[in-house]
Amino acid sequence: MTIHKLLVLILVVGLVLGGCVKTDPKPDDNKPTIEEKVAQMIQAERYSLSKSEQETYQLGSVLSGGGSVPSSNTPQGWIDLIASYQEASTIPVVYGVDAVHGHNNAQGATIFPHNIGLGATNDPELIKKIGIAVGKELLATGVHWNFAPCLAVVQDIRWGRTYESYSENPQLVSELGTAFIQGIQSTGIAATAKHYLADGGTVFGTSSGSYKIDQGDAQLDEATLRAIHLYPYLSAIAQGNVLSVMISFSSIDGLKMHANDYWINDVLKDELNFKGLVVSDWEAIHQLEGSLYMQLVSAVNAGVDLLMEPNNWNNVYTTMLRAVKNGDIAEERIDDAFSRIQYVKEQLGLIDATFPQGKASDFNSEEHRALAREAVSKSLVLLKNNNVLPLAKSSNILLIGPGADNAGLASGGWTVSWQGEMNDSKLPQATTLKEAFESVANENGATIFTDVAQVDQADVVVVVLSETPYAEGVGDASDLGLSGNTMHPDNAAAIEFARTTKKPVVVLLNSGRPRVVGDEIDDWDALVMTWLYGSEAQGITDVLYGDLDFTGKLPVTWPKTSDTSNTSSMAGDRDLDNVLFDFGYGLHY
Known part of the structure; x- marks a missing residue:
């Protein structure tokens, strides 16, 4: 064998053997640790x-x-x-x-x-x-x-x-x-x-x-x-x-x-x-x-x-x-x-x-406010109406109750702060219910009163009952009455005053869930569930004055009592005796 062939053979063997030796790969600098x-x-x-x-x-x-x-x-x-x-x-x-x-x-x-x-x-x-x-x-x-x-x-x-x-x-x-x-x-x-x-x-x-x-x-x-x-x-x-x-x-x-x-x-x-x-x-x-x-x-x-x-x-x-x-x-x-x-x-x-x-x-654009107003109008549920609604735009109205002029109460928890706001000082963009009523009244020669001493000048009394804001377990409630857990302390006085006026009474309930209305509902000519409607209260007056009809239906069952453990329409042992307004209920004009 020539020296040249020997060198070639050694080189080939070396390459083969080298290929069989396991070498550590270079670390991948892009691979996360x-x-x-x-x-x-x-x-x-x-x-x-x-x-x-x-x-x-x-x-x-x-x-x-x-x-x-x-x-x-x-x-x-x-x-x-x-x-x-x-x-x-x-x-x-x-x-x-x-x-x-x-x-x-x-x-x-x-x-x-x-x-x-x-x-x-x-x-x-x-x-x-x-x-x-x-x-x-x-x-x-x-x-x-x-x-x-x-x-x-x-x-x-x-x-x-x-x-x-x-x-x-x-x-x-x-x-x-x-x-x-x-x-x-x-x-x-x-x-x-x-x-x-x-x-x-x-x-x-x-x-x-x-x-x-x-x-x-x-x-x-x-x-x-x-x-x-x-x-x-x-x-x-x-x-x-x-x-x-x-x-x-x-x-x-x-x-x-x-x-x-x-x-x-x-x-x-x-x-x-x-x-x-x-x-x-x-x-x-x-x-x-x-x-x-x-x-x-x-x-x-x-x-x-x-x-x-x-x-x-x-x-x-x-x-x-x-x-x-x-x-x-x-x-x-x-x-x-x-x-x-x-x-x-x-x-x-x-x-x-x-x-x-x-x-x-896009932030709080006119388009978004109009969309929210539409959502409010479509969310309202008419639960009772003794021919007092729709309101005449020329009606003089006494507007009372804790939710009458408060965007914080209207919005509930998870609004600006976790537990929500008790007033509207941090919601300058919002239109309150009072402002929405006044907008219609001012265009039609009517007056919105908020002083109970002026009740005799009103054609109808609108009472806005409200929860106080809450979030998560802070809002867990054993008493769902109108003066129960998470309800505003001023509700009772507004309810009692309205009862004594001998005027038509429309109650708006600003709440994140149905509340037990008891015998009080007998004193009301109309009851509307407005939920926690947010910043665009004109969606409420659009419907109350009859520009739009009620289309909302209850997404949850409305109970007679606070024991709501089996009132849901999905409950296998449903207590029908505790149902005041059923899932899907809602009136219209």
Whole structure:
């Protein structure tokens, strides 16, 4: 063999052997580390996360809870706040808010009726338009993600979140919830189907602390859970392509939903093929058993992808890293959560910087106010009318009651602040009921009186009864009477005065749920349910004066007593003797 051939042979053998040797690949600098993935799974409140902290930790999301706003609560103030987090982020944050009836945190936004009123419209196309309007107002402030709509199917109206539910009927909730999702997501904003699962089906008395039913226990068999409470999620996912689902504080048969592997992993993610992200509710994992370490292991392994940890995010970050390194949370589970969060950010255009730019002119636009006014008019339910309605535009009216001139009471909870406003000082954009009445009266030579001493000059008395604002379990009520839990203390005096006037009496009930009217209704010539109607009271006078007819129907059953445990039309052992006005009831001219 020549030297030349020998050298070639040695070279070939070397190449072959070299190809068989396993070498460590070069590290991929673009591949996120476990620390980066875990950070993406955490959402902090804007008041607890500085720009410098975001530069260090690179959290995946930031939120503004109810009443949490930038120092300048203007569209530009919101844009600047969110931009400051993006400047500090390698992977863009997704910023979320609870815009549950308009962009209700932002001062000056259009405030739509709460969901219970929208349920009375039974108008999916209207709800889709509202979804678009809310999306545009969120875009005008730079927000990416809305923690709405609520798909609760309320079965006991003593629940403080009744007004966040469209109806006691799952079909109605499904149709309207999906319409809202389709509308808002068409603008480029992510929607959230919440609160999964059976938040509207808990048993009164099973909650803790001062709450009576909110965050309680749903004691139902699987067939009932699927038929009533899971039903709206089917369409939200299949037809709405909703991008996120928020887990409920509540339990099913004693097991907290945030630890419910079956309903989150097996049903939501596998059976329903949900591809988006699953987010916890506000610090909800801390209601699980054990230490923070155990709570995180339970929630993340059960399928929660993004942890809403407004205050404790730093401890959550370090503790979750420890759980992963100990093998109690598999890295594959972290990868799944991370990929779902990135999927949502990609769908929103955050990763490639194609997230839509909003228009300042869309914020509380004339078009949106007109839409809210239409929603108010379609939400009204006429429950009684002894030929006193419609009102003549030339009628002189005595307008009394706590809700007569108060946009805060008209809007309820989740308005500017979490628990709502007792007056309208922070709602300068709103038209109050008094202003709406005066607008019609002034054009027709009539007078709106508000001083009871002038009752003799009035042709009719309009009494506006009202709840005081509340949100979540703060509104749980054992007494649904007109002077019961969450009702305004001035209702009784207004009712009593109207009874003594010997004038026709029209009662408007400004409330997030039906109230027990008892014998008082016998003294009234008309009763109209106005719900929590928001900023556009002209929608009420449009109907009361007869420019439009009543079209609203009750989305929930109206009870005779405060025991509403089985008055719903969906109840298997329904107590028909406790039904005053049935689901779907509503008169017209």
